[in-house]
Amino acid sequence: xxxxxIGHYTGRFGExxxxxxxxxxxxxxxxxxADAQIDQSEIEAIFVANKAGGSFNEQRHLGALVSEQFTxxxxxxxxxxxxxxxxxxxxxxxxxxxxxxxxxxxxLGVEKMTDVNTGEASAILATAASREKExxxxxxxxxxxxxxxxxxxxxxxxxxxxxxxxxxxxxxLTNPKAQFRKEFxxxxxxxxxxVASPLRLLDCSPISDGVAAVILSSxxxxxxxxxxxxxxxxxxxxxxxxxxxxxxxxxTNAMQQALSRAHIKLTDIQAAEVHDCFSIAEILxxxxxxxxxxxxxxxxxxxxxxxxxxxxxxxxxxxxxxxGHPVGATGVKQxxxxxxxxxxxxxxxxxxxxxxxxxxxxxxxxLGEKRS
Amino acid sequence: xxxxxIGHYTGRFGExxxxxxxxxxxxxxxxxxADAQIDQSEIEAIFVANKAGGSFNEQRHLGALVSEQFTxxxxxxxxxxxxxxxxxxxxxxxxxxxxxxxxxxxxLGVEKMTDVNTGEASAILATAASREKExxxxxxxxxxxxxxxxxxxxxxxxxxxxxxxxxxxxxxLTNPKAQFRKEFxxxxxxxxxxVASPLRLLDCSPISDGVAAVILSSxxxxxxxxxxxxxxxxxxxxxxxxxxxxxxxxxTNAMQQALSRAHIKLTDIQAAEVHDCFSIAEILxxxxxxxxxxxxxxxxxxxxxxxxxxxxxxxxxxxxxxxGHPVGATGVKQxxxxxxxxxxxxxxxxxxxxxxxxxxxxxxxxLGEKRS
Numbered sequence: 001x002x003x004x005x006i007g008h009y010t011g012r013f014g015e016x017x018x019x020x021x022x023x024x025x026x027x028x029x030x031x032x033x034a035d036a037q038i039d040q041s042e043i044e045a046i047f048v049a050n051k052a053g054g055s056f057n058e059q060r061h062l063g064a065l066v067s068e069q070f071t072x073x074x075x076x077x078x079x080x081x082x083x084x085x086x087x088x089x090x091x092x093x094x095x096x097x098x099x100x101x102x103x104x105x106x107x108l109g110v111e112k113m114t115d116v117n118t119g120e121a122s123a124i125l126a127t128a129a130s131r132e133k134e135x136x137x138x139x140x141x142x143x144x145x146x147x148x149x150x151x152x153x154x155x156x157x158x159x160x161x162x163x164x165x166x167x168x169x170x171x172x173l174t175n176p177k178a179q180f181r182k183e184f185x186x187x188x189x190x191x192x193x194x195v196a197s198p199l200r201l202l203d204c205s206p207i208s209d210g211v212a213a214v215i216l217s218s219x220x221x222x223x224x225x226x227x228x229x230x231x232x233x234x235x236x237x238x239x240x241x242x243x244x245x246x247x248x249x250x251x252t253n254a255m256q257q258a259l260s261r262a263h264i265k266l267t268d269i270q271a272a273e274v275h276d277c278f279s280i281a282e283i284l285x286x287x288x289x290x291x292x293x294x295x296x297x298x299x300x301x302x303x304x305x306x307x308x309x310x311x312x313x314x315x316x317x318x319x320x321x322x323x324g325h326p327v328g329a330t331g332v333k334q335x336x337x338x339x340x341x342x343x344x345x346x347x348x349x350x351x352x353x354x355x356x357x358x359x360x361x362x363x364x365x366x367l368g369e370k371r372s
Numbered sequence: 373x374x375x376x377x378i379g380h381y382t383g384r385f386g387e388x389x390x391x392x393x394x395x396x397x398x399x400x401x402x403x404x405x406a407d408a409q410i411d412q413s414e415i416e417a418i419f420v421a422n423k424a425g426g427s428f429n430e431q432r433h434l435g436a437l438v439s440e441q442f443t444x445x446x447x448x449x450x451x452x453x454x455x456x457x458x459x460x461x462x463x464x465x466x467x468x469x470x471x472x473x474x475x476x477x478x479x480l481g482v483e484k485m486t487d488v489n490t491g492e493a494s495a496i497l498a499t500a501a502s503r504e505k506e507x508x509x510x511x512x513x514x515x516x517x518x519x520x521x522x523x524x525x526x527x528x529x530x531x532x533x534x535x536x537x538x539x540x541x542x543x544x545l546t547n548p549k550a551q552f553r554k555e556f557x558x559x560x561x562x563x564x565x566x567v568a569s570p571l572r573l574l575d576c577s578p579i580s581d582g583v584a585a586v587i588l589s590s591x592x593x594x595x596x597x598x599x600x601x602x603x604x605x606x607x608x609x610x611x612x613x614x615x616x617x618x619x620x621x622x623x624t625n626a627m628q629q630a631l632s633r634a635h636i637k638l639t640d641i642q643a644a645e646v647h648d649c650f651s652i653a654e655i656l657x658x659x660x661x662x663x664x665x666x667x668x669x670x671x672x673x674x675x676x677x678x679x680x681x682x683x684x685x686x687x688x689x690x691x692x693x694x695x696g697h698p699v700g701a702t703g704v705k706q707x708x709x710x711x712x713x714x715x716x717x718x719x720x721x722x723x724x725x726x727x728x729x730x731x732x733x734x735x736x737x738x739l740g741e742k743r744s
Contacts, residue, residue, distance in 0.1 A: 068606070
């Protein structure tokens with residue numbers, strides 16, 4: 001079955017003090033319907049990606065909140081897999097289309113995180129970790145552990161971590177929806193405040209508000225982008241339960257499954273939005289997804305092989321790092337953003353890579369024009 | 373496609389102080405695999421129903437937590453629609469099977485609510501309501517409003533509300549998994565402490581811990597029960613936005629869609645587990661699902677037409693009221709319990725009815741032996 005992306009919308013990411021969670025939902029629904037140029041009555045089912053509206057906004061039951069924006073109240077469900085919720089919602093929606101029960105469905109990802117302070121937000125985010133949090137670990141410290149391991153084992157340098165940040169902030173300059181449209185130098189990243197050694201403030205993706213939405217349809221459409229395949233991998237929740245800290249195995253498995261279902265080769269993929277919640281996460285993803293051999297991504301990123309003109313363009317949107325990371329919206333934004341670039345003719349084939357926790361869940365969605 | 377329930381398991385519901393959330397998950401996985409008599413490696417995907425593990429247990433990312441119970445880490449997602457999460461997870465799992473991507477999937481519903489006190493639990497549950505909570509409304513008060521309306525409009529009596537409770541507690545006497553295996557008299561219900569007039573303590577379902585699981589498969593199986601159809605309805609989150617308080621429209625729409633997909637008539641349904649979070653909710657459900665005309669269910673229940681030997685047996689498990697209501701587990705337990713009764717030859721066809729919020733989401737799953 002051909003699943004087309006017949007509409008996509010990404011709202012501005014940032015600290016959106018003037019918009020409520022419901023305002024963001026309304027913006028996403030209206031924006032994506034306008035892009036798809038369809039009447040709202042054509043939406044047959046809704047999949048909402050959100051990590052923690054119950055804690056951030058005292059609002060669970062987000063499926064119903066999105067459904068009531070429509071006069072015909074389409075059936076809605078919320079899908080959650082920590083920070084991979086967006087990718088999972090796209091997968092659930094695709095499965096619903098493939099079931100034949102629906103022809104056109106909405107996927108909306110939303111998170112409004114700045115209604116609580118940073119300490120509370122960090123605690124809420126940490127609920128996606130495992131018993132590690134009993135020892136005081138939050139996600140910066142878990143990814144710091146992965147960074148230290150990578151530095152010791154592969155000689156990855158502080159400058160290479162910073163080069164991820166510099167690249168992604170430069171990419172975000174051309175993305176009007178990005179939370180941070182501001183360049184940084186390697187030196188500025190190196191000297192930003194330490195959060196969890198070796199990770200510094202500018203290594204970390206921000207706390208963000210935002211909405212993104214796509215409309216998927218199995219009906220014939222003149223729109224160019226199609227979901228060619230998707231895959232999902234899992235791993236232990238806790239890093240301490242893994243045999244190898246050099247790899248997020250879930251990412252590797254998700255990509256292999258997605259490639260197999262899409263019937264394409266990795267080298268067909270010209271660009272990827274990867275889950276750079278921290279600078280080290282992009283280095284891991286660039287290796288784990290197969291774009292560069294293990295231990296070689298950091299040097300490749302540093303030497304410009306993952307920016308415009310390189311072998312594969314990683315995070316053209318600016319990634320979670322510079323575009324922002326409103327958790328439930330992130331995975332949907334990746335698909336929306338890549339669909340936009342494919343329609344603009346910038347790529348023929350691209351992949352979205354969305355990770356939950358410290359790699360316990362990973363989803364890869366391959367987008368492109370179908371080759372017959 | 374035929375979707376068989378090839379395994380079902382319900383753990384004991386109650387205040388399970390000696391079991392953690394993870395313990396309940398392990399029990400559910402082991403219990404359902406044992407019932408299905410399959411190896412764990414046959415599970416290809418997992419759908420987890422849970423309302424608020426992030427707030428009750430500081431544990432989000434429950435998909436990953438269930439997946440890591442398996443040596444091959446099947447892809448997992450959490451599905452949420454407030455108290456209808458269980459029914460939605462069964463629907464999502466069915467859609468995944470119908471997509472053809474998977475042949476055998478696990479649905480596990482779990483909630484561990486007693487780790488917080490009753491005040492906190494009520495506040496967490498209220499996050500499924502709408503802006504009504506700004507006026508101090510929690511679910512007992514919203515359902516009290518529906519009860520008052522029903523009493524004024526249809527002459528429903530205090531004794532009729534109590535008759536729902538008496539019946540369900542009597543049914544629970546034969547269910548070893550029920551939280552309360554204790555009979556009450558009409559008088560005892562009438563005189564229990566007032567919670568939100570006219571609803572009294574014994575009109576309300578309890579706060580519970582528990583797990584339930586089913587394994588669904590599209591492979592041929594000698595097991596008897598099949599998912600004949602499922603349907604989902606939605607309505608406004610807020611009661612104040614509805615035109616009519618005499619009906620939960622979402623329930624009516626869910627049943628009509630389920631009947632249509634199952635290709636059966638309402639009169640084929642011999643039993644139903646309905647969402648009796650409060651006594652009035654069972655009266656509404658019994659009407660809204662079509663078993664009795666509007667305004668006539670209360671008298672029908674009072675006169676024994678919904679118990680063993682009656683027209684349709686409502687809540688043979690004891691319902692949410694007496695079996696217990698561990699929120700994410702409830703909708704899965706309904707399907708597991710009915711599958712067990714169908715296998716035991718007690719019915720040929722039965723329906724599970726799971727509601728989120730005060731009727732913003734409703735899911736109906738029709739189970740039975742397929743007639744050729």
